[in-house]
Structures are given as structure tokens and as C-alpha cells.
Amino acid sequence: MAAEKYSMVKALNEALRRSLEADPKTLVMGEDVGRLGGVFRVTDGLHKDFGDARIIDTPLAESGIMGTAIGLALRGYRPVVEIQFDGFVYPAFDQIVTQLAKMHARALGHVKLPITVRIPFGGGIGAVEHHSESHETYFAHTAGLKVVSPSNPVDAHWMLRQAIASDDPVIFLEPKRRYWDKGVVDPLGEAALPLHAARVARAGKDLTLVAYGPMVKVCLEAAEAAAEDGHQIEVVDLRSLSPVDFDTLEASVKRTGRAVIVHEAPVFLGMGAELAARITERCFYSLEAPVLRVGGYFAPYPPSRVEETYLPDLDRVLDAVDRALAF
Amino acid sequence: MTVESTAGTATAAVPELVQLLTPEGERVEHPRFSLETTPEELRSIYRDLVLVRRFDGEATSLQRQGELGLWASLLGQEAAQVGSGRAQRPGDWAFPTYREHGVAWCKGVDPLNLLGMFRGVNHGGWDPYEKNFQLYTIVIGSQTLHATGYAMGITKDGTDDAVVAYFGDGASSQGDVNEAFTFASVYNAPVVFFCQNNQWAISEPTERQTRVPLYQRAAGFGFPGVRVDGNDVLACLAVTRWALERARAGEGPTLIEAFTYRMGAHTTSDDPTRYRIANELEEWKLKDPIERVKAYLVREGWADQEFFDAVDAESEQLARRVREGVRNMPDPDPSAIFENVYAEGHALVDEEREEYVAYAASFDGSEEVGEGR
Numbered sequence: 262m263a264a265e266k267y268s269m270v271k272a273l274n275e276a277l278r279r280s281l282e283a284d285p286k287t288l289v290m291g292e293d294v295g296r297l298g299g300v301f302r303v304t305d306g307l308h309k310d311f312g313d314a315r316i317i318d319t320p321l322a323e324s325g326i327m328g329t330a331i332g333l334a335l336r337g338y339r340p341v342v343e344i345q346f347d348g349f350v351y352p353a354f355d356q357i358v359t360q361l362a363k364m365h366a367r368a369l370g371h372v373k374l375p376i377t378v379r380i381p382f383g384g385g386i387g388a389v390e391h392h393s394e395s396h397e398t399y400f401a402h403t404a405g406l407k408v409v410s411p412s413n414p415v416d417a418h419w420m421l422r423q424a425i426a427s428d429d430p431v432i433f434l435e436p437k438r439r440y441w442d443k444g445v446v447d448p449l450g451e452a453a454l455p456l457h458a459a460r461v462a463r464a465g466k467d468l469t470l471v472a473y474g475p476m477v478k479v480c481l482e483a484a485e486a487a488a489e490d491g492h493q494i495e496v497v498d499l500r501s502l503s504p505v506d507f508d509t510l511e512a513s514v515k516r517t518g519r520a521v522i523v524h525e526a527p528v529f530l531g532m533g534a535e536l537a538a539r540i541t542e543r544c545f546y547s548l549e550a551p552v553l554r555v556g557g558y559f560a561p562y563p564p565s566r567v568e569e570t571y572l573p574d575l576d577r578v579l580d581a582v583d584r585a586l587a588f
Numbered sequence: 589m590t591v592e593s594t595a596g597t598a599t600a601a602v603p604e605l606v607q608l609l610t611p612e613g614e615r616v617e618h619p620r621f622s623l624e625t626t627p628e629e630l631r632s633i634y635r636d637l638v639l640v641r642r643f644d645g646e647a648t649s650l651q652r653q654g655e656l657g658l659w660a661s662l663l664g665q666e667a668a669q670v671g672s673g674r675a676q677r678p679g680d681w682a683f684p685t686y687r688e689h690g691v692a693w694c695k696g697v698d699p700l701n702l703l704g705m706f707r708g709v710n711h712g713g714w715d716p717y718e719k720n721f722q723l724y725t726i727v728i729g730s731q732t733l734h735a736t737g738y739a740m741g742i743t744k745d746g747t748d749d750a751v752v753a754y755f756g757d758g759a760s761s762q763g764d765v766n767e768a769f770t771f772a773s774v775y776n777a778p779v780v781f782f783c784q785n786n787q788w789a790i791s792e793p794t795e796r797q798t799r800v801p802l803y804q805r806a807a808g809f810g811f812p813g814v815r816v817d818g819n820d821v822l823a824c825l826a827v828t829r830w831a832l833e834r835a836r837a838g839e840g841p842t843l844i845e846a847f848t849y850r851m852g853a854h855t856t857s858d859d860p861t862r863y864r865i866a867n868e869l870e871e872w873k874l875k876d877p878i879e880r881v882k883a884y885l886v887r888e889g890w891a892d893q894e895f896f897d898a899v900d901a902e903s904e905q906l907a908r909r910v911r912e913g914v915r916n917m918p919d920p921d922p923s924a925i926f927e928n929v930y931a932e933g934h935a936l937v938d939e940e941r942e943e944y945v946a947y948a949a950s951f952d953g954s955e956e957v958g959e960g961r
Contacts, residue, residue: 314744319771320767320770320771320774322763322767322770322771324733324763324764324767325733325764325767325768325770325771327733328730328732328733328734328736328737328764328767328768329733329734329736329737329740329768329771330737331733331734331737332733332734332735332736332737332738332739332740332741333737333738333740333741334737335716335722335734335737335738335741336737336738336740336741336742336745337741338741338744352763355727355730355764356730356733356764359727359730360725360727360730360734363711364723365928365929365930365931366711366927366928366929367710367711367712367713367723368712368713368714368715368716368723368928369710369712369713369927369928370927370928370931371714371715371716371717372716372723373931375931404929404934404937405929405930407930407934427932428931428932429930429931429932457935503934503936504934504935504936505935505936506935507935
């Protein structure tokens with residue numbers, strides 16, 4: 262099969278299929294992942310080909326899903342858990358933070374939990390409450406978890422395969438508003454980057470926009486718009502939120518002297534807070550302006566008719582770019 | 589079938605509590621649960637009970653002496669643990685709370701391994717795969733889901749291993765335990781839910797957790813529930829063995845409620861005189877799990893004073909070994925903080941480890957950094 266144009270959903274589906282084929286211990290489990298193929302159809306067709314034993318429709322209980330996945334991993338399985346929506350992960354939060362993250366250390370390395378937790382996250386699709394949240398900080402703040410978020414179909418495909426192959430628990434945040442974006446994926450090829458490497462998505466010399474998941478596209482558009490005003494904006498797609506590839510980030514900001522961090526999650530104590538602090542430590546003498554952040558407001562995620570106000574968009578990103586450049 | 593969880597309505601003919609050995613040490617028969625035991629096996633059971641109690645008592649003393657930060661005593665629950673522990677085959681897995689010292693003993697886990705976390709030198713640290721005994725789990729009820737998932741894996745593998753999930757009356761209120769019941773039921777997982785109802789969740793009596801006898805909860809989930817005299821090691825052994833055989837035969841989960849009593853405090857940090865009356869303790873003393881086995885052995889002439897003296901001597905040896913082992917248990921090197929956070933490493937952990945090492949080295953040997961106590 263040669264390279265084909267895939268949506269992110271299809272790219273993820275193909276990644277699951279390849280992982281299931283590669284290792285008979287790999288399982289897919291979650292609510293409605295079987296015959297329905299998941300509410301976003303990411304697991305479409307897998308039940309037909311791999312059956313009940315490997316594509317497991319679970320009872321509607323997220324802590325139960327996570328806890329039994331841990332048990333299956335203890336038995337030697339490699340579960341890929343689907344949490345149906347971001348806002349539904351909290352019932353599983355205890356199992357993730359208290360058990361999944363810590364068991365390897367608690368066992369002094371005798372236990373490995375190679376579990377991937379897929380979560381469609383973020384807003385922008387006009388959903389009802391609890392279907393648009395960005396909770397990456399909760400997970401990234403927890404030692405023992407790895408956290409990644411792809412921004413495009415190619416990364417989605419390869420990063421999921423890498424996450425499933427990893428012996429560490431990985432929280433895999435899928436930007437659901439980008440599920441239908443298209444990209445050319447060659448499942449027979451190989452990953453261009455290690456799972457936890459950042460990527461310079463667009464080169465520039467005047468300012469670095471830092472984003473991941475759904476906001477990378479917005480930042481690329483902002484860079485394009487800024488180019489019309491003569492500003493060369495670099496865009497770094499972090500891809501991994503724990504660990505963060507600070508070296509790539511540092512190199513970029515040392516080149517540009519300015520950084521603006523963009524995410525959907527609230528600015529307050531969001532990923533941007535940590536990134537800004539690290540950039541300041543590492544790039545202090547190269548900085549021409551304070552590191553600025555653009556993100557969600559410190560309010561519950563709003564009703565969908567006003568979510569565009571809450572979410573960073575082209576204009577808000579450009580506004581921050583202008584402020585940073587004006588310093 | 590009448591002692592199953594449909595009980596409570598049509599069970600008048602059969603006692604609710606399965607018992608094979610009375611508190612007076614009299615062997616009685618039960619219409620459903622029979623048990624063949626040899627004198628040798630009974631002596632071995634007695635030895636387990638005594639050694640486990642002695643180990644537990646030593647650990648309590650070590651806490652009082654400042655050698656352990658905390659201890660969760662199993663005093664009074666020896667029969668429930670030794671009975672259910674001995675019912676398991678080596679291939680079976682046990683998923684304990686933090687009080688299953690007697691189960692650990694039966695599985696062959698070195699008692700010293702259990703003490704590391706209570707001394708504060710690790711959070712468990714033993715290899716669960718060595719004796720098929722999972723690490724202690726402190727957050728109440730979480731391990732019942734791990735047990736269920738593990739059992740689901742056994743089904744996928746097609747082997748006849750089984751799993752015992754330990755928890756208590758307090759945990760029965762946890763969502764995770766109820767989710768474990770649901771998952772085990774719908775996937776027909778080979779897991780035995782072994783609830784030690786020791787009557788107290790720290791200071792809260794069982795009435796604060798449930799309006800129905802706990803074993804009856806199983807009915808709502810669609811599998812059998814049995815209440816067993818948790819101070820009767822033979823009944824616990826017989827019923828757990830039966831439940832494990834059901835699991836192996838593909839008949840799914842069972843809930844066993846071992847009706848027992850926490851004779852001591854919840855942990856060494858607790859003071860039960862603030863919330864329960866002394867009378868209760870006195871009543872339960874009469875149901876002691878060890879005395880009844882001893883009485884039975886004596887009555888049948890299967891053990892003499894020489895045997896009992898030998899077991900006592902062995903228990904003192906064990907206590908001595910535990911005492912010395914704990915006192916000589918080294919603190920971990922502070923840099924161990926950074927080990928085993930991830931299986932495949934993490935850049936930030938590596939960076940912080942280097943920072944720490946450099947910081948420690950900056951003292952140039954004049955002072956130990958991060959020296960424990």
C-alpha cells in the first residue's frame with residue numbers, strides 16, 4: 262500500500278490496526294469501540310477483523326476501564342484505552358494518577374504498564390458541556406505518565422504506533438477538531454521523529470510560536486498572515502508535553518529572541534506557564550521580549566455558541582505576536 | 589443453594605454463616621461446604637496462624653519502638669487470611685489491601701518485604717510476579733479492578749488460574765469495587781472477591797456502609813455471595829477453595845464475606861477506644877481464630893505440648909529475624925528518588941537527577957545531603 266491521503270481519524274484507525282497486527286497482546290478497550298467503531302469512528306472496522314477478545318466494548322465506567330486495563334497489563338497485555346470524551350476521564354483520574362502513573366516506581370521497576378490512553382480533547386466542534394476540555398496539565402504534572410498530542414494526520418499515525426509500542430503509560434490527546442483534516446500517510450514507511458521530539462513546523466527568524474495539538478494549525482495560519490506584514494514567524498509543534506523537548510524549543514527561541522505560547526487550556530498554570538519559565542531560564546540573554554501566552558480564560562469551558570470567544574484564534578495569536586514584536 | 593445471595597428470604601433451613609469449626613473447637617458439618625483435612629494439614633494451618641500473629645505483633649512493637657512509621661495490624665483476621673491464602677494454587681494471583689500479611693505469608697512472600705513501606709524505605713518494592721502477590725494497595729478498593737482485569741486476561745489466555753481480590757467492609761462502598769463487580773460479572777472473570785468484614789472502617793461501623801449483609805450485594809451483580817465465619821480458618825479455606833474452583837471451571841466471580849473482627853486499631857495511628865466499646869472486643873475474644881484450632885487439635889489428640897512449644901519457639905525465631913531485619917534495613921540512597929519513574933526514561937527526570945547529584949556534590953563531602961533520619 263502506497264502513501265494515501267488520510268483524515269486524522271483514518272490515520273489513527275490505521276495505526277491501531279497495524280499495532281494490533283504487530284502484537285497479539287495489544288487490545289483496544291472502551292465504550293462503544295466495538296461494533297459502533299467509537300463515537301468518532303476511530304476504531305471503525307477493528308471489531309470485525311479482530312473480534313471480541315481484542316476489541317472490547319466495556320461497561321460504561323471509566324475508572325473500571327482504567328483499572329481493568331491495569332490488571333490486563335499486569336497479565337502481559339498492552340491495552341489501548343479509549344476515553345470517549347475529554348470530560349469523561351475524571352472518573353478514571355484516580356486510577357490514572359494513583360495507580361497507572363506510580364506502579365512502576367512502587368514496584369521498583371518490576372512492573373511495567375504499557376498502556377495508551379487515547380482521549381479526544383479540546384474544543385471547537387460545537388459540542389455540549391464536558392466535550393471540549395483541555396486537561397493536559399493535570400496529566401503532564403504527574404510523574405510516571407507521558408503525555409503527547411499530535412497536530413496532524415501523519416503525526417497522529419506514527420505517534421500512536423510509538424505510544425502503543427512504549428513500555429510506559431502514555432496519555433494520547435487527540436485534537437478532535439482536527440479529526441477530519443487530511444494528510445498523506447504511508448503506513449509502510451517509518452516515523453520521521455522519536456515520540457518525544459518537537460518539530461519546527463515552519464521556520465522563521467523574528468518570533469517563535471509554540472503550540473501542540475489543535476493550536477498548531479492556528480499558529481501556522483498566524484505565521485502565514487504575519488508573513489504578509491513582513492514578519493518571519495517560526496512555529497514549533499511540541500508534540501510531546503511530557504517530556505518536553507526543551508532543546509528544540511531553546512534553539513528556536515535563541516534564534517528568534519521572542520516566544521508566544523498558544524494553547525486552548527486556561528493560561529493560568531497551563532503548559533505555557535512551565536514553558537515560559539523554562540524558556541526564560543534557558544534563553545534569558547537572547548530574549549527581546551517577555552514570553553507571552555495565549556489561551557483559554559479562567560472560566561469553565563463556555564457554551565458552544567460563544568466558544569470562539571474562549572478559544573485562541575488567528576486574531577488573538579496575531580495580537581500577541583504584535584505585542585511581542587513591539588517590545 | 590440457599591446460602592447464596594438469594595438468601596435472606598428462603599434460608600431458614602441453613603445458617604447464614606458458613607462454619608466448620610466452632611469457637612469451642614468443635615468440628616461441624618455444613619450442608620454445602622465440606623472439607624477433608626489431615627492432622628498434618630491442621631498442624632500446618634495452626635503453625636501459619638501462630639507465626640502470622642507473632643509477625644504481626646512484632647511489627648506493632650517495632651512501630652512503637654520507632655522502627656516503623658506505621659503498621660496496619662491483622663490481629664483477629666488470621667483465619668480469614670490463612671484460610672483464603674492456603675486455598676490458592678501457586679499460579680493464582682492475590683491482589684491485597686495493605687493488611688494482607690497472612691495472605692502474603694501463605695503465598696511465600698518474605699515478611700520482611702512487607703515492612704519496607706511501613707518503615708519508609710520504599711512503597712512496596714517486591715516483585716509481584718515472584719509469588720503472584722501484587723503490591724499492597726493503599727487507596728481503598730482500587731486493587732479490585734486490577735484483580736478483575738488480571739482475571740479477564742486469564743480468560744483470554746485460556747488457562748485455569750484464578751484471582752483473589754481482597755478488600756474490606758469500608759471498601760464495599762467504593763465505586764471501584766462496584767465497578768469491579770460489574771466488569772467481573774459481565775466478562776465472567778475468574779475472580780474471587782474476598783471481603784474481610786472486620787466490622788470497622790477506622791471509626792465507622794459496617795452500618796455506615798450498608799443496609800444489607802454485604803454478601804447479599806452479589807445478587808444484584810448476578811453472581812453468588814457467601815458469608816463465612818471469618819474466624820474459622822477451615823470454613824474460609826473450604827469456601828475460598830470452592831469459589832476458586834468455580835472460577836477455574838468458567839463459572840465466573842464469587843463474593844465471599846468473611847465475617848470477622850479487627851481486634852486492634854485500624855493502624856498504629858488509631859485509637860479505637862474513642863469509638864467502640866470494650867464489650868465488643870471481649871465478645872470477639874471468645875471467637876479467637878487460633879484458640880479454636882488448638883482446641884480441636886488437642887481434643888482429637890493430633891498435637892501435643894511438644895508441638896505447641898515448637899511452634900512457639902519458631903514464632904520467637906521469626907520475630908527475632910524480623911526485628912533484626914527491620915533494624916538493619918538500609919535507607920535508600922536519596923538518588924533512588926529518580927529511579928524507576930519510567931520504564932524507558934524521561935528527559936526531565938534525567939535532568940533533575942543530574943541537578944541533584946551536582947548539588948549534593950557541591951557540599952564536597954563536608955556534609956551529607958538528604959540524609960534520612
